[in-house]
Structure formats: structure tokens, C-alpha cells
Amino acid sequence: MSLPIILQPGEGESVKIRTSTCTFKVTGEHTHGHFGLFEFVMEPGTEGASPHIHKELTEMFYVVEGEVELVLDRQRVNAAPKTFILVPQNTPHGFSNPGTTSSTLLILFCPADSREEYFQGLAELTKDGRQPSQEELLELMQKFDQYPVPKD
Template structure:
């Protein structure tokens, strides 16, 4: 028997925070909260901040919604200059990445469906990058592959 999903109410700024390089991720909802159906994270990206390399997910869709600033989002061959209110759906197996190439901080929501334990990828990345560490390519790719993220070379 599946237990019911419990309501979650978070005020602005609430949720578990992680520092990843010079960006900050706040978990609003993780897979454990929704029986793995979805996860929703807020990402505050400083100008030139930490950004993922071009990658795909084989088991999940990913969605981006820009809240503040400007976020450059590549989905497939298309590059979108996302302003507040912009939305991008990334289907499975579609190469994508995002970055803040502007001069001001940017904030976006990132949703994963299904979520699985996607937050563990971000936790692992924060650990690899803490205190300015530069992890090996092998360590980064190993982390990516454990959480349904495959680099596109």
C-alpha cells in the first residue's frame, strides 16, 4: 500500500540548501516526498556560475522555468535566452545544458519527472566541488551516470 503524499508548504527561501561551486540549489520537493514522481529545485546561479556540461537523461524529463535574471538554456540544437517567465521542457534523451552568461544573478526552477533520487546527484556534486576542489573527469562522469545523467561529447 502506498502512503499518501503529505502537503509541503515552504516560504520564500525555505528548503534544504546546497552550495555547488558558486551556485546555490534549494530543494523544494524531492522524490521521497512524492513517491518518486517529481522533484522541484530552485537554482540561484551567479554570473558565470557553475553550469552542467551538455548531457542527457534516459529515464526522466527535465523542465526549466526562469524566475529572475537571464538563463541561457540549450535544448537539442536550440539555444534559448530565458527571461523571467520562460519555460523549457527537455524530453528524455535530448541533449541540454544551461548557464548564466549575464552580469546579474539568475534564478530558475528545475523539475524532474520522475524524480527518483535526483537530489543525491546535486549533493554529490556539492561534495566534489566543495572548498574549490576540481574533481577529476572520471569522478564527475561516475557521479552523473549513477543518477541518470550521461555526458554528450
């Protein structure tokens, strides 16, 4: 049986990925695999996620604060707070914070899979400023239904 969850600001397990912090607010463990909700805080000038697709996941983004540049099917969108984007399966997408202030993005994954393990793996690969190899990144991505899309 699932129990209700209340997380105050700053609460939830989090991992550091370079200059960003990803906090797992709800994972598939809490929702019987239906969805996961993560809070992603990016410092100014953060690259974020380069364009990729998911073959099994639908992903949704909601900008809480700051400005986020979203890439959706090769179109760049400057997303202000309260912007929502639905990314269907097999749709190229990515995000970054090219601005001068911190930004916060909520990311919802359906189904949840074990998506937090991808972010935990990425945090481990980039720990202490380490630059992972392309092979390491590809191996991690493919374990969790993430496939890179070549840049234009």
C-alpha cells in the first residue's frame, strides 16, 4: 500500500550533476511504476540535457522559475515560468539554462521506469568534475531508454 507523501522545499533525495541538482520528489517505487516527478535546478549557463529521445517514456516539463531553453523536435523555445511542454515518445528534446539566473524545472516521466537510476548514474560519472567518455554516457543512456539525437 502506498502512503501519502509531503515534501517541503529542499526535501527529497537529490544528486548533483555538475552544477545542477536533481531532487527525486516521487519515483516509480511510490506510484506503482506509473510516473516519477523530479525537480531539476540549473545554475546559469548550464548545458542540461542534450537532444535525445525515449522510445518507451512520455516526458513532461514545467518551468517553475527562471528561464529554460527547451529543444523540442529541433525547435528551440525560450520557456518562461509556468510554461508546460509534453514530449511524446520518440520526439527529440533537450533543455538548458543559457540565462543569467538559476532555473527550476519539474520533470514528469510516464511510466516511471527506474528513471532516478539514470540521474544517479550520471551524477556518479560526473563526480568531482570528471568528464565521462562518450562510450560511458551511451551505455548509461541505453540502460534507461534514452538515445542521443545528432545535433544539427
